[in-house]
Amino acid sequence: MSILQLALKSLNNRKTTALLTILSIAVSVALLLGVERLRVEARNSFTSTVSGTDLVVGARSSSLSLLLYSVFHMGNATNNITWETYQDLTSDSAVAWSIPIALGDSHRGYRVVGTSQEMFPYFRYGNDQPLAFRSGMPFDDLFDAVLGSEVAASLGYQLDQDIVLSHGLESTSLQEHDDKPFRVAGILKPTGTPMDRTILISLEGIEALHVDWINGAAPNAMLAVSADKVRSMSLQPTTITAFYVGLKSRISAFRFQRKVNEYPQEAMTAILPGVALGELWQLVGSAEKALLAISVMVVIAGLIGMLTTILTSLDERRREMAILRSVGARPGHIFALMMIESMIYGVAGVILGVLFLYGLLFAIQPILQIKLGLQIAIALPGTFELLFMVAIIGCATLLGTVPAWQAYRNSLADGLTIRL
Structure with a gap:
């Protein structure tokens, strides 16, 4: 009988204790690999919120503030940009395309973003992916709206619904534009970005909502303009919140950025979204390191539990070791037996932990997509995760040297001695 077969039979003889030990290692492995997977996917989702956009331009503010309200739709702009300034800047020969956005309204806690038709062919996220429709089409009418996937799913909206x-921005606003309802013209596919939690309408639609508002105050019944009447009015935007810029050549990015930052008519800021996203991740990404450290400590606790279990069982197995020695097993065989048992604990714990992790990912993936807009890819373990697994198996085997050395030192006479 080989030492591996002997180790398996020995563990089977103590299967309850062995299974509990393997389970504790599996849970710690699943936690560690799960945190690592979430960390990687959260960073990928975060940094790929906007792709293919060379510059984001808004009123003078910090780069992080501009990034938050223009890309993540969090907070408010310090000021707006006049439509004339937008047209002047985007007429630059270096500009290939631009997407204006206007913020201010909401619907049941979800942000309403006024924009142009250029949003659909030119906006990119992830690996240069365009917006795609699950159903419907881009807004065409003045009172058309396009819903992000999370908005439609959480509120149960369908096409052609008003x-x-x-x-x-309040989720329970007392000032509703109920005289000008919008029709759901399209529903976007999930993107894993803030676009999933956004309602897109035209810039003219934004103007139509507020054409009869004076200084931010709702109109009275006598001054209100009906939806039918507003269609015949000139709805040229007067201001926007920010705009995205795509350049013909990225070589001109710094020149155009300097032009915006030094624009004499208005105080504005142009940022490189990739750089700003990196800065923002440095601020919010510290939590991932804390989670990873906690997960490592849990794995260490699981391995220490394994070591404790083996050491505790050694006193009960002294006679077993003595019998093995008496039938010809050398001290090296005893040492190897204990080492192999520790390695089996590590291998079985890692395999079971991976199975736990993938089962959990299959269960929570739709929930994370809907609730957090976080797309967790269910793929084979990456290089870093494989290194974690190998390291855990190696540590388990290495810790096995402690009980193996103690068993090695036990003498045959000591093992056969009956203790009173």
């Missing part, structure tokens, strides 16, 4: 937008 929705009423609210003034301001």
Whole structure:
């Protein structure tokens, strides 16, 4: 009988204790690999929120503030940009395309973004992916709206359904634009970005909502302009919140950025979204390191538990070791037996932990997509994760040297001695 077969039979004889030890290692492995997978996917989702956009331009503010309200739709702009300034800057010969956005309204806690038709062919996220429709099409009518996937799923909206937008950003606004309802013209596919939690309408639609508002105050019944009447009005935007810029050549990015930052008519800021996203991740990414450290400590605790279990069982196995010695097993065989048992604990714990992890990922992937907009890819373990697994198996085997050395030193006479 080989030492491996002997180790398996020995563990089978103590299967309850062995299974509990393997389970504790598996849980710690699943936690460690799960945190690592979440960390990688969260960073990928975060940094790929916007792709293919060379510059984001808004009113003078910090780069992080501009990034938050223009890309993540969090917070408010310090000021708006006049439409004339937008047209002047985007007429630069270096500009290939531009996407204006206007913020301010909401619907049941979801942000309403006014934009142009250029949003659909030119906006990119992830690995240079364009926006795609699950159903419907881009807005075409003045009162058309395109819903992000999370908005449609959480509110249960369907195509051609009427929705009423609210003034301001409160989830329970008291000022609703109920005289000008919008029709759901399209629903986007999930992107894993803030676009999933956005309602897109035209810039003219934004103007139509507020054409009869004066200084931010709702109109009274006598001054209100109906939806039918507003269609005949000139709805040229007067201001926008920010705009995305795609350049014909990235070589001109710094020149155009300097032009925006030094624009004499208005105080504005142009940022490189990739750089700003990196800066923002440095601020919010510290939590990932803390989670990873906690997971490593849990794995260490699991391995120490394994070591404790083996050491505790040694006193009960002294006679077993003595019998093995009496039938010809050398001290080296005893040492190898204990080492192989520790390695089996590590290998079985890692395999079971991986199975736990993938089962959990299959279960929570839809929930994370809907609730957090986080797309967790269910793929084979990466290089870093494989290194974690090998390291855990190596540590388990290495820790096995402690009980192996103690068993090695036990003498045959000591093992056969009956203790009173």
